[in-house]
Amino acid sequence: MYAVTLSETALVVLSGGQDSTTCLAWAQERYGTVEAITFDYGQRHCIEIAQAAKIADKAGVPWTLVPVGGLCGSALTDHSQPVEATGGMDGLPTTFTPGRNAVFLATACGYAATRDITHVVTGICETDYSGYPDCREDFRKAMETAMALAIGRPMQIHAPLMFMNKAETVKLAQELDALDLVGMSFTCYQPQVGDQGAAACGTCPACVIRARGFTDAGVDDPTRYAR
DSSP states (O other), rough: OOOEEEEHHHHEEESSHHHHHHHHHHHHHEEEEEEEEEOOOOOOOSSHHHHHHHHHHHHHHEEEEEEOOOSSSSTTTTTTTOOOOSSSSGGTTOOTTTTTTHHHHHHHHHHHHTTTTTTTEOOOOSSTTTOOOOGSSSHHHHHHHHHHHTSOOOOOOOTTTTOOOOHHHHHHHHHOOOOOHHHOOOOOOSSSTTOOOOOOOSSSHHHHHHHHHHHHTTOOOOOOBBB
């Protein structure tokens, strides 16, 4: 679906989670140079940011952390809200943060433009996306068009996992020889922190989806769970 362009540079939106880490490995297979950008938006914990830095370092790619303010309305930005599969805006999970991916992609595209980068890679996916409207293909297309108009030059937004379920994403990481990187990723909403560091809770929606993906793919899950 995407051509190999080894003479070009790509910027990966790296949250520190499973999907964006897989996208980082995907981009390294296709582009001569890859950079990563991570956003600190007041999310529920900073473990994923720390893991993003470690993942970028292990992958050997330049990494930039950008603070983003103003996002609100979810259990990720309001830490007093419980993490639940329903109960958020329009009945979505409470982890849906309105406008988050639009802000991330706009900021990433603006940053990319200053570095003459025309490829931005994101881990959004409409197969295992919990109903988030900003994880759909029509959103990706609209953002790609809007950012090209806003910047005044071509800007391609790639979402290589868009139509994959979690098992297919795990298999892709395996094909890319990136399971070690994925093992460093952190997607849990309610981590347990102990003497050995942070462990995934194993019960929140993100953990359940992640664990099921490895099981369905028939691949050993490298995630350290508290349970």
